[in-house]
Amino acid sequence: MPKDDLTRPAATMPRHIAIIMDGNGRWAQQRFMPRGLGHRAGVKTVRKIVEYCGQLKIEVLSLFAFSSENWRRPEEEVTLLMSLFLSTLQSEINKLKKNNIRLKFIGDRAAFSAALQDMMTDAEAQTQSNTALTLVIAVNYGGQWDICQACQTIIDKMANGQLPEQAIDAELLNQHLSTADLPNPDLFIRTGGEQRVSNFMLWQLAYTEMYFTDTLWPDFNETTLDQAIVSFQGRERRFGHTSEQIAGITAPS
Numbered sequence: 546m547p548k549d550d551l552t553r554p555a556a557t558m559p560r561h562i563a564i565i566m567d568g569n570g571r572w573a574q575q576r577f578m579p580r581g582l583g584h585r586a587g588v589k590t591v592r593k594i595v596e597y598c599g600q601l602k603i604e605v606l607s608l609f610a611f612s613s614e615n616w617r618r619p620e621e622e623v624t625l626l627m628s629l630f631l632s633t634l635q636s637e638i639n640k641l642k643k644n645n646i647r648l649k650f651i652g653d654r655a656a657f658s659a660a661l662q663d664m665m666t667d668a669e670a671q672t673q674s675n676t677a678l679t680l681v682i683a684v685n686y687g688g689q690w691d692i693c694q695a696c697q698t699i700i701d702k703m704a705n706g707q708l709p710e711q712a713i714d715a716e717l718l719n720q721h722l723s724t725a726d727l728p729n730p731d732l733f734i735r736t737g738g739e740q741r742v743s744n745f746m747l748w749q750l751a752y753t754e755m756y757f758t759d760t761l762w763p764d765f766n767e768t769t770l771d772q773a774i775v776s777f778q779g780r781e782r783r784f785g786h787t788s789e790q791i792a793g794i795t796a797p798s
């Protein structure tokens with residue numbers, strides 16, 4: 546399947562939705578509650594949106610859970626986010642299995658405890674043959690990290706003879722990104738009002754349709770996701786072509 550499929554009419558459902566789940570802290574602060582309660586409320590939204598994307602038969606849902614820059618937060622908040630991540634993983638794994646959801650983590654795992662790394666590997670292994678939604682959780686992820694690790698892997702493979710010496714092109718890089726087995730996101734959503742990418746999938750978002758909403762992540766729901774999808778369906782994706790060409794395209798050129 547091509548990374549950017551020109552044959553799909555714009556009014557179809559996105560194959561891959563990527564979300565920056567932002568606004569948990571402000572949601573809590575508006576209620577005079579500690580930020581941690583915002584993160585807990587955010588986990589409930591994750592459950593809701595994962596379930597709904599399953600119903601909509603979305604192929605891939607990617608959620609930005611913790612960026613490589615989020616280590617800069619107060620230690621107490623980082624600790625809470627890590628324990629929430631661990632407990633959610635433990636409590637949700639059976640439901641994911643039951644719902645035929647394949648779980649995949651992207652990001653630099655080296656920073657996590659051995660126990661957490663094992664749990665992540667185990668959760669992926671337990672769901673690897675599932676065929677409904679692929680749920681990608683980006684933890685300690687950065688788009689710049691992803692491009693660097695892909696380049697490093699390519700260089701290492703060339704050095705030890707696994708890959709012939711060749712110029713790096715987009716396809717070769719694609720094959721070494723942490724998303725190599727996935728289509729690129731069709732729809733990017735950022736909740737919480739900020740209009741920036743914050744080092745999410747920098748390479749993969751090259752031709753993604755962007756949608757920004759002021760809704761804070763704990764308030765995001767099926768209806769607000771529908772609004773984003775309707776906005777997506779109203780866009781004309783040209784991938785560099787003219788509008789007239791798009792009207793006549795029947796096969797990738």
Ligand code: IPE
Nearest residue numbers: 566567568569570571572610
């Ligand atoms: C997003 O919500 C969750 C993470 C980054 C882990 P925030 O915690 O960034 O919420 P705001 O932006 O402070 O409201």
Ligand code: IPE
Nearest residue numbers: 565566567609610611612743
């Ligand atoms: C982006 O949100 C990262 C996640 C949602 C995990 P941030 O709240 O960390 O982004 P900035 O710092 O406002 O750009």
Ligand code: MG
Nearest residue numbers: 567568569737
């Ligand atoms: Mg934020």
